[in-house]
Amino acid sequence: MKNICDRCNAKSAYYRVYSGESLCAKCFSRSLQEKVAKTISKYSMVKHGDRIAVAVSGGKDSLSLLHIMNMLCEKHGSTVCAVTIDEGIDGYRDESLDIVSKFTSHLNVEHKILSCKDLYGVSLEDSLQLRKGRRMSSCSICGTFRRRAIDIATETVGANVVATAHNLDDVLQTFLINILAGDVERIGWTYPESVSYANGLRKIKPFTEIYEHEIAFYALVNEIPFQAEECPHMNEGIRTEIREFLNKLEKEHAGIKYNAYNTMVKVAKRIKDSASKEHSKCVLCGRDSTNEICSVCSMMITLKQ
Ligand SMILES: [Zn+2]
Numbered sequence: 001m002k003n004i005c006d007r008c009n010a011k012s013a014y015y016r017v018y019s020g021e022s023l024c025a026k027c028f029s030r031s032l033q034e035k036v037a038k039t040i041s042k043y044s045m046v047k048h049g050d051r052i053a054v055a056v057s058g059g060k061d062s063l064s065l066l067h068i069m070n071m072l073c074e075k076h077g078s079t080v081c082a083v084t085i086d087e088g089i090d091g092y093r094d095e096s097l098d099i100v101s102k103f104t105s106h107l108n109v110e111h112k113i114l115s116c117k118d119l120y121g122v123s124l125e126d127s128l129q130l131r132k133g134r135r136m137s138s139c140s141i142c143g144t145f146r147r148r149a150i151d152i153a154t155e156t157v158g159a160n161v162v163a164t165a166h167n168l169d170d171v172l173q174t175f176l177i178n179i180l181a182g183d184v185e186r187i188g189w190t191y192p193e194s195v196s197y198a199n200g201l202r203k204i205k206p207f208t209e210i211y212e213h214e215i216a217f218y219a220l221v222n223e224i225p226f227q228a229e230e231c232p233h234m235n236e237g238i239r240t241e242i243r244e245f246l247n248k249l250e251k252e253h254a255g256i257k258y259n260a261y262n263t264m265v266k267v268a269k270r271i272k273d274s275a276s277k278e279h280s281k282c283v284l285c286g287r288d289s290t291n292e293i294c295s296v297c298s299m300m301i302t303l304k305q
């Protein structure tokens, strides 16, 4: 790392190994915001007049996304609000709800909290008890319930777009998990283009081309408060092992995650284009689904057996 910024000659604070750039804190932040803006326009994620609900958990990724989307959308003629799902994870969620409430009022952004218990009658901890030894990971249960809850919260605040903070590391991990699980159809879903659902909702992932550690540095230099404690259930799945494996490779071969990401995009596009599955409605709850019974209803049926 050089001592001075490659863009403005101020004192450098960050060395971007994969590109060889040295950047000061200001130029780093600007470069990250520009990267996000580029991803958004490349995949036509935001349209004029959109109302975007950013799904905010209280972690560094989602709060940084809210920070950047709030900034970009002011210029775009679209508006931003925040939605948070209280999954009901003992001793974990309270701190983050407090952080999100303070940060959204600091940014002057509308914030809506929706609890899984209110919505489904069970919290995540309740549903983990209901598994009774069945092979279901806490993340797959939580993810299924949380995605639906985010959709509903988004409708409640009158937004037509949901933005989630999945970063390059997240989508790459998902890609590898699907490869290892033999789930080819799901690989098609990782294509970063915005997805439109039958109910008119659009889902976007503006951080899909951003490294996780660059988001962490963005949160740090922009003094974004976040919950550092990770979900107590996160080590149940294979994701942690894949994450460590990819980080180890990246350390030895800077840029390898980005290369793998580009491969993923190409593969995902081919699979997506060849899949003909139309979104239709769940026969039980009437919400968007690719199958006769949606993932939330089928999980509820399994858990209550
Ligand atoms: Zn600079």
Ligand SMILES: [Zn+2]
Residues within 6 Å of the ligand: 282, 283, 284, 285, 286, 287, 293, 294, 295, 296, 297, 298
């Ligand atoms: Zn359903």
